[in-house]
Amino acid sequence: MSEKDIKSSVQEMINRQTKKADQIIQADQTILQVTSLKKYYRQKNKRNVLVRSLDGVSFELGRGECLGIIGESGCGKSTLGRVLIGLEDATAGEILLDYEDIKEVKKRNRKELRRKAQMVFQNPFDTFDNRIRIGDILSSALKLHNIGSTAKIRKQMVLDSLKKVGLLPEEDYYKRYPNELSGGQLQRISILRSMLLKPEFIVADEPVSMLDVSVRAEVIHMLDDMAKKENTAVVFISHDIATTRYIADRIAVMYLGRIMEIGKANEVITNPLHPYTKALISNCGDADPRNKMKPLQVKGEPPSPMNIPEGCVFSDRCPYATQRCRTEEQTLHDFKENGHLVRCRFAMQHKENG
Numbered sequence: 001m002s003e004k005d006i007k008s009s010v011q012e013m014i015n016r017q018t019k020k021a022d023q024i025i026q027a028d029q030t031i032l033q034v035t036s037l038k039k040y041y042r043q044k045n046k047r048n049v050l051v052r053s054l055d056g057v058s059f060e061l062g063r064g065e066c067l068g069i070i071g072e073s074g075c076g077k078s079t080l081g082r083v084l085i086g087l088e089d090a091t092a093g094e095i096l097l098d099y100e101d102i103k104e105v106k107k108r109n110r111k112e113l114r115r116k117a118q119m120v121f122q123n124p125f126d127t128f129d130n131r132i133r134i135g136d137i138l139s140s141a142l143k144l145h146n147i148g149s150t151a152k153i154r155k156q157m158v159l160d161s162l163k164k165v166g167l168l169p170e171e172d173y174y175k176r177y178p179n180e181l182s183g184g185q186l187q188r189i190s191i192l193r194s195m196l197l198k199p200e201f202i203v204a205d206e207p208v209s210m211l212d213v214s215v216r217a218e219v220i221h222m223l224d225d226m227a228k229k230e231n232t233a234v235v236f237i238s239h240d241i242a243t244t245r246y247i248a249d250r251i252a253v254m255y256l257g258r259i260m261e262i263g264k265a266n267e268v269i270t271n272p273l274h275p276y277t278k279a280l281i282s283n284c285g286d287a288d289p290r291n292k293m294k295p296l297q298v299k300g301e302p303p304s305p306m307n308i309p310e311g312c313v314f315s316d317r318c319p320y321a322t323q324r325c326r327t328e329e330q331t332l333h334d335f336k337e338n339g340h341l342v343r344c345r346f347a348m349q350h351k352e353n354g
C-alpha cells in the first residue's frame with residue numbers, strides 16, 4: 001500500500017469514526033450498563049487463593065455502538081466477554097441489558113438471553129459440528145428461537161442471508177459441511193448465525209486472529225456492516241490495535257481486570273493519556289504515518305491477578321511512578337469532561353512533560 005493509499009484509508013476511517021462517535025450514547029440509546037463488575041476464580045489446587053480476573057469494570061454501551069477492548073494477554077478480556085453474555089456469572093457487580101439485570105433475564109428464560117446476547121468465538125473450527133450441514137445449522141438456530149413459522153420459510157431466510165453476505169452460490173453453501181469451508185468462510189457463517197437472531201449485542205472475542213491475514217479485512221467488514229445495518233452493539237476484543245481502531249467507536253484499555261482508559265477510538269489511539277496505553281500504542285506500529293509517538297518503555301510483565309499491587313495497579317511498571325502511586329488507589333477521571341476517562345490522577349502532568 002502506498003503512503004497516499006494509507007493516508008486516504010486513515011482519513012476515511014477518521015471521517016467514519018467522527019460521524020459515528022457523534023451518534024453514540026444518547027441517554028435513551030443505552031443497551032448495556034455495566035457497574036463494578038467482578039469475576040474472581042478460585043485456584044484449582046489452592047482453594048484459598050483468588051484469581052481476580054475482573055476487578056471492578058464499569059462502562060455503558062450504546063445501541064449499535066462498537067466498543068473495542070484491548071490489553072495484554074491475561075488482563076481479563078475474554079472473562080469480561082463471557083460474563084457479559086451470561087456464559088459465566090459475575091462474582092459481584094451488575095449488568096443491565098436494556099435496563100434489566102441479566103441475572104433476572106437468565107432466571108426467567110435462558111433462551112431469551114441467548115437471543116439477545118450472542119458471542120463470536122476466536123476459533124471457527126471449534127464452533128460447529130462437522131456432521132451438520134451449514135443450512136441446517138443456521139435453520140435450527142432460527143427454529144430454536146421461534147423465528148420463521150415453517151421449515152420452508154426458515155430455509156428461504158437462511159438462503160437470503162447467505163446471499164446478502166456474499167456466500168455464493170447460496171444453495172451450495174447451504175448444502176456444505178463445516179469442514180468443507182475455509183476458516184474465513186466459517187467465521188462468516190459464525191457471524192451470520194449470531195446476527196440471524198437479531199441480538200441486542202454481540203461479543204466478538206478475537207474473531208479474526210486465527211484467520212489468514214488475507215481474509216481478515218473481509219470478515220471484519222462483514223461484522224461491521226451487519227452490526228451497522230441491524231443497529232447491533234458489538235464488544236470487539238482484540239490484541240490488534242489497528243483493526244480495533246478501524247472497527248470501534250470507542251476503545252477501552254484493560255489491565256489486571258480493570259479499565260485503565262476509555263474514550264473515542266481515535267482519541268485514545270492518537271492522544272492516549274494513561275502511561276500504560278501510551279506504552280501499548282507507541283510500541284505497536286500503527287498504520288497511520290502521522291502517528292510519530294515516542295516509544296514509552298515499561299518494565300517487565302504484568303503482575304499476577306492473584307497478587308494485585310497496592311495503590312495504582314500499574315505502579316510496578318510505570319516509568320512515572322512515585323511513592324504516592326504505590327499507596328493511592330486510582331479511579332477513572334474525566335479530565336477534559338469529554339468522556340475520555342483515565343485511571344491515573346497524574347495523567348495530565350505527564351502529558352505536559354511529554
Ligand SMILES: Nc1ncnc2c1ncn2[C@@H]1O[C@H](COP(=O)(O)OP(=O)(O)OP(=O)(O)O)[C@@H](O)[C@H]1O
Pocket residue numbers: 041042043051052053071072073074075076077078079080305
Ligand atoms: N476458569 C478460570 N479459573 C482460574 N483462572 C482463570 C479462569 N479463567 C481465566 N482465568 C484467569 O483470569 C485471567 C484473565 O484471563 P482471560 O482469559 O480473561 O484473559 P485475556 O485478556 O482474554 O487473555 P488473552 O489475550 O491471552 O486471551 C488470567 O490470569 C487467567 O489465567
Ligand code: SF4
Pocket residue numbers: 275276312313314315318319320321322325330343344345346347
Ligand atoms: S498513578 Fe502513578 S504509577 Fe499509576 S499510572 Fe499514574 S503515574 Fe503511573
Ligand SMILES: [Mg+2]
Pocket residue numbers: 077078079
Ligand atoms: Mg482471551
